[in-house]
Amino acid sequence: MGSLETGVGSKEEDRTRDRMNQILFAISDQHTTAASKPAGVGRRYWRSLEEFCDTDEFRRLVQREYPSQAAFALDPLNRRKFLSLMGASLALAGASGCSITPAPTTEIVPYVRRPEDIVPGKPLFFASAMAHDGAAVGLLIETHEGRPTKVEGNPDHPASLGATSAIHQASVLDLYDPDRSQSVRYLGETRTWDDAIDAFRAMMSEPGQQRGGGLRLLIGTVASPTLRRQLESLQQRLPDARLHTCESAPNERALQAARAGFGEHGSPRYDFTKADVVLSLDADFLYEGPGHLRYAADFISRRRVRTSAADARQATMNRLYVVEPAVTCTGAKADHRLALRASEVEAFARSLAREAGLSTPAAAHGDVRSRHSTWISAVAHDLEAHRGRCLVIAGDRQPASVQLLAIALNDHFGNIGQTVEYTRPIASLLANGSTTDWIGSFRDLTDAMGQGAVKCLVILGGNPVYTAPADIPFAENLAKVPLRLRLGLHEDETSRLCQWHLPETHFMEAWSDAIAYDGTATIVQPVIEPLYEGRSAHEVVAILTDSREVPGRAIVREYWANEWKLDLGSSEFETRWQTALHDGVVEGTRLPAQTVTLNTRWQSELARESSQLEGSQNEDPTSSLEIAFAMDPSICDGRFANNGWLQELPKPITKITWGNTAIVSPATAKRLGLGMGSYAHGGEHGGYHMPVVTLTLDGRSVDAPLWIMPGHADDAVTVHLGFGRRHAGRIGGSSDETVGFNANLLRTANSLWFARDLKITATDQTEIVACTQAHHQMEGRDSIRAASLNNFQEHPNFVSQAIDDERRERTLRAADGLSLLTPHNYDPPRHKWGMLIDLTSCIGCNACVAACQAENNIPVVGKDEVSRGREMHWIRIDRYVAGDADVPKAFHFQPLPCMHCENAPCEYVCPVEATVHSADGLNDMIYNRCVGTRFCSNNCPYKVRRFNFLAYSDFDSPGRRMQYNPDVTVRSRGVMEKCTYCVQRIRHAEIGAETEDRPLVDGDVITACQAACPTQAIVFGDLNDPQSQVKQAKDSPLHYSLLDEELNTRPRTTYLAELRNPNPDWEGG
Amino acid sequence: MADRPSLVRIEKPAVAVAAAAPLPDYTPRGHDFTSLTAHISDVVLVKPTGLGWFTSFGAASLLLLLFGGAIVFLLMTGVGIWGLSVPVAWGFAITDFVWWVGIGHAGTLISAILLLLHQRWRTSINRIAEAMTIFALLCAGLFPLLHLGRPWFFYWLAPYPNTMRLWPQFRSPLVWDVFAVSTYFAVSLVFWYIGMIPDLATMRDRATSRRGRIAYGVLAMGWRNSARHWHRYESTYLLLGGLATPLVISVHSVVSADFAAAIVPGWHETVFPPYFVAGAIFSGFAMVILLCVPIRHIYKLKEFITIDHLEVMGKIVLATSLLTSFGYLSEQTLSWYGHEKVEHYVYLNRIAAFDQYAFVSWSLVFCNTVAPQILWIPRLRRNQVVLVAVSTLVLVGMWLERYMIITTSLHRDYLTSSWGMFLPTIWDFLTFFGSIGLFATAFLLFIRSAPILAMSELRAMLPGSHGTEVGR
Secondary structure (H helix, E strand, O other): OOHHHHHHHHHHHHHHHHHHHHHHHOOOOOOOOOOOOOOOOOOOOOOOHHHHOOOOOHHHHHHHOHHHHHHHOOOOOOOHHHHHHHHOOOOOOOOHOOOOOOOOOOOOOOOOOOOOOOOOOOOOEEEEEEEEEEEEEEEEEEOOOEEEEEEOOOOOOOOOOOOOHHHHHHHHHOOOOOOEOEEEEOOOOOOHHHHHHHHHHHHHHHOOOOOOOOEEEOOOOOOOOHHHHHHHHHHHHHOEEEEEEOOOOHHHHHHHHHHHHHHOOOEEEHHHHHHOEEEEEEEOOOOOOOOOOHHHHHHHOOOOOOOOOOOHHHHHHHEEEEEEOOOOOHHHOEEEEEEEEHHHHHHHHHHHHHHHOOOOOOOOOHHHHHHHHHHHHHHHHHHHHHHOOOEEOOOOOOOOHHHHHHHHHHHHOOOOOOEEEOOOOOOOOOOOOOOOOOOHHHHHHHHHHOOOOEEEEEEEEHHHHHHHHOOOHHHHHOOOOOOOEEOOOOOHHHHOOEEEEEEEOOOOOOOOEEOOOOOOOOEOOOOOOOOOOOOHHHHHHHHHHHHHOOHHEEEEEEEHHHOOOOOOHHHHHHHHHHHHHHOOOOOOOOOOOOOOOOOOOHHHHHHHHHHHHHHHOOOOOOOEEEEEEEEEEEEEOOOOEEEEEEEOOOOOOOEEEEOOEEEHHHHHHHHOOOOOOOEOOOHOOOOOEEEEEEEEEEOEEEEEEEEEEOOOOOOEEEOOOOOOEEEEEEOOOOOOOOOOOHHHHHOOOOOOOEHHHEEEEEEEEEEEEOOOOOOOOOOOOOOOOEEHHHHHHHHHHHHHHHHHHHHHHHHHHHHHOOOOOOOOOOOOOOOOOOEEEEOOOOOOHHHHHHHHHHHOOOOOHHHHHHOOOOOOOOOOOEEEEEEEEEEEEEEEEEOOOOOOOOOOOHHOOOOOOOEOOOOOOOOOHHHHHOOOOHHHHHHHOOOOOOOOOOOOOOOOHHHHHHHHOOOOOOOOOOOOOOOOOHHHHHHHHHHHHHOOOOOOOOOOOHHHHHHOOOOOOOOEEOOOOOOOOOHHHOOOOOOOOOOOOHHOOOOOOOEOEEEOOOOOOOOOO | OOEEEEEEEEOOOOOHHOOOOOOOOOOOOOOHHHHHHHHHHHHHHOOOHHHHHHHHHHHHHHHHHHHHHHHHHHHHHOHHHOOOOOOOOOOOOHHHHHHHHHOOHHHHHHHEEEEEEEEOHHHHHHHHHHHHHHHHHHHHHHHHHOOOOHHHHHHHOOOOOOOOOOOOOOHHHHHHHHHHHHHHHHHHHHHHHHHHHHHHHHHHOOOHHHHHHHHHHHOOOOOOOHHHHHHHHHHHHHHHHHHHHHHHHHHHHHHHHHHHOOOOOOOOOOHHHHHHHHHHHHHHHHHHHHHHHHHHHHOOOOOOOOHHHHHHHHHHHHHHHHHHHHHHHHHHHHHHHOOOOOOHHHHHHHOOOOOOHHHHHHHHHHHHHHHHOOOOOHHHOHHHHHHHHHHHHHHHHHHHHHHHHHHHHHHOOOOOHHHOOOOHHHHHHHHHHHHHHHHHHHHHHHHOOOOOOHHHHHHHOOOOOEEEEOOO
């Protein structure tokens, strides 16, 4: 008995000693820091002594401080786990975070004293820019009393023209992400910046380090000219230090090709306004890349047909040919689309070059040429017929040889200087574009680390541990570096392998600058005091260079003073600086086009480029499967994985959310003996239990759920990168629960984008794939009305002619007499709001969906709820596949917000008058009157109403509360909601006009979806104003209403039929 | 007692008797006034509560407990615990509602319409049927409330004076529902209660315990069996019968308007009101059969609820089965003939094998159309096992019919992009089976606390109850 007691006593002592050790010597550990983790599963970390003790008092404290945590913890529903996580942002950060840092010493919102221009309730907009893909897009950041709530595109910025992408829209959510790293951490312990700087200084003061011998910097694409200059001066100051790049989507191949072709590095810049015929070789230029918003706008500007029926003959459109493996937004808009495996694109390009009369080395695959000879000759003839007015674009995923062929073709057709011009490299590490072998540089670094040559590695951004190709042992070699510092927004996979994690500022918190796809620079200004202890890359590099702690603003100002050759203190500088800040663009920074001439030796360069790929090219293409890697359309390489808006955004073509899949064509699926699985809860509107397959490449394998997508190239699999993260955060994946699978595990440095010899083996497992629209076909209904340009010219009224007159008459007759529908009067001076969506212009890019989510406080519901068909987006983009599923003829996008029907079926079935008609014709939803019968949703033929089946909205977490648009109600459980035509914006505009004592004019009200749309597919305005854009567009012969003839709903949101411009000389194309 | 006025006195048209073939005699045999009263009231007052009752009650209250648990969880969490989604925003709750309301039809139909039609056989079963109606409506009434996103605001559907001066939106069929169902419930309850007053007085007089005497005494409202009482009673009963008769027709017509007034393909049908009423009577009678067969065995009421009674009900089940089947046929035919693309698709989708709901459609055709045809054969119609089996199938089939109408119409409507499926969750099933627990519990309590047959009416059928008249 006595010994037993002793035993207990000693165990007690052990536990106490363990705790003491944890306090005193917290040791690096790969496990999570979650305080709730049961003892014994990894080492526990804690945020305060109370938490460490985990006493009842602490729990009471938590419950008192954060009641949401307690409530969510009681919730037994697993599927709401992620919601609970969102709500339980114990993030001591959020609201309290503001007080961590000292009071601001520079002029920056939030203000201490209320300046004149802050009027509570009125938002302020600040020009800034977000760098992504190595180039910036100018933004206007909307702030409410010092809180950024939404972004809009900057109309003055050449890469935006007022538009944004979904990623820009979602960036504001990243700012408030409770999982962002909040303080300097050393092996998981909270430290200070001084500690980190001391550690760095100590390392640098070691003998032999004065010239930076052992110092290496790893950095992604740098879009900031200031940072490029800083890195240059760092290299001057520490000549032995070296810079390396890590970028999961390096786009140096275009630069290399330009060098091979022209003798110098250069970035191509396209002018779609001049191009009549465009050929895309696996280039998703409407959706990806630095200039995609502008390119989309320019491209669509040549496609939009707004003629009257009488002038239909004069209508013109550009023509788009796309050759690609997986269906992309660009491919979906193509007039002619050819699904080729990624590796076959080169053969196609070579055959085309030959057809066009260029002498190229023999094509590797003769069969591509023979299989697609009509295609090749038709394209070649069309390009030839439009010399100087056509354009060939090679995608970044294609090897340099294809890029070079594109250059040669453009040169051959006289496009260089016309539709395409070359500038100094945009996206590169240094201003001179010196480092172009990015993967080589990364490999060098890894080798050096392995040899112990690296004493100190500073990782600025990126997440190389996660994104590194599988054959580069970066993570293993990283451990051999004595001092590892990592600057990042999140404590992610890379941070966990570095001793020091340094919190980075979000771009809305710090000063910086960035250049756009055409070189135009924007000064990035902070719109909120850093929420946490973050510092920007500028400040960190300044410390690395000469141990000075300089504020970011001073660094950026100094750069521009130098650049403008002005004194920092001079008033001239101040004026230019303020102008640049105000406008969001720095005057005169657009890069000029360079005069380039194609080398005569380009063929030999091509042969050299191609020889590198010979090994894999000689195999029989039909014997094995090919795998193609692609950036995820929403979360890219995983950098946005912890962003709920982006995770839940249905991918443009597949409409999958929350995860990635192995995408194959129907024919390949059949060959593999696999098919779509059984329905998940919500059926086609929720997803399927898909069979999980094992993908094996070079002895590496991952398990992935299959997905079948019509239009995909046969015998090929496409996988999206960015998923399967283990330390992304509570949304993006943790070691317990990942989202999707990690395709990086198959990717090697030699085959970054596609590889041969993929083996697929079926497993007996299934996985739910949450897909919001798995039904591709229209089933003979005319949801989408479309025609070719020729057809339109011959039958300009095809849209209305297609309507069954008898049916329309019947509907109208039925509408006479006794009716449940009450007539409304919208005569002027009332407004009559209406929306028009041009299906020809819509590229399905989701910008409207994300913008609506940001504007209207739309909650994220999580994978499980999406798989039950309960996603909450107020505007959705329907995607239809026309023709046979095996050989799809065309892809169509149809954005669907609320139709605001004049005869709204939802209104008369609501028992409590929660949905009613407003005097200006809006179908209003009164949330606090709604009891949730859901009859309105059932009776809505467009199914645009969304119901809060559970408590989706996050009322509690401080960060999310700061993001909410104060003008829009946050909806509670059991309430129906839907698109309001951004009624808050309408009322704002009306009040503004009234204050200024003027009538509302067209353009005063711009809805969130309309503002974000890069192609201006969405037009909104007053139908009572004959001059309004929307009214005039609705007079188009292409105009039609969805389901109106059948149901007499009189929708206010209507469509322009989609036109395509197939090659008229090409039968059967 | 012998000279008191009788209900049957009012039915004397010689034509009715003359036109009918030799009718079965529904008079309880082998009983006099005393034995009849004793036999029925002893079930409650004298006989010990059997083990069977306790077992059934245990099972029923267990289900009720589950129902309570499911409701509490539902109220705490939201309707998201069910398998609802956006194309299919109505699921089990509305199916259950319509099903229970349908079952609730038989009681008042038997009490009111058959009373007015002078159907003597109703006497033996009307009490059971009326109780069933009340309890079925109780279950039915719960579902629309539970189904709401914010059930705590259910009263907004009712017109009541409020500071916001807001009334319900009277164009909505859901508001009509509130009126139709609540009126029907109120009238059925009053009808049931009034009809029970003479029997409650009997119970009061025969009660052995003081508590019983007080309870029945209060409920009997001072019934003294006077001629004046009888006079008032009979006229009230008759008037209520007249009042309840249109309600039997209206309530399910209005419920059907929940669907018919919508523009959902598969719902927007003018045939719905009669088709729903027929279906309601169909399922109601099936439920009465299902309740009567065990009761007459357990409580030895075979002299009162005879095979003849069961056979009549079987005939009604057969007749309403044919009516309902005609509804199915006409729906399909009309959609085919009308050639509205979307609507046609929905109907085709219900029966064609390319959808997983086709099994629901074909099951219900088997249950509601095929199975009852067995009742054409008199021998089987008088077989209790067959009747119970058919009734069970009919109840299942009618539930499936409502499920099919709601789900298949919603899940494939106008835009193919929004097509989805409805897969129920465990909570859907718990709330449905839980409501059966509520019904069964209430019914079992009723058996033990009130006369399950209308004693006074049965007595009036006995020879000698009308002075010189002897039987019929």
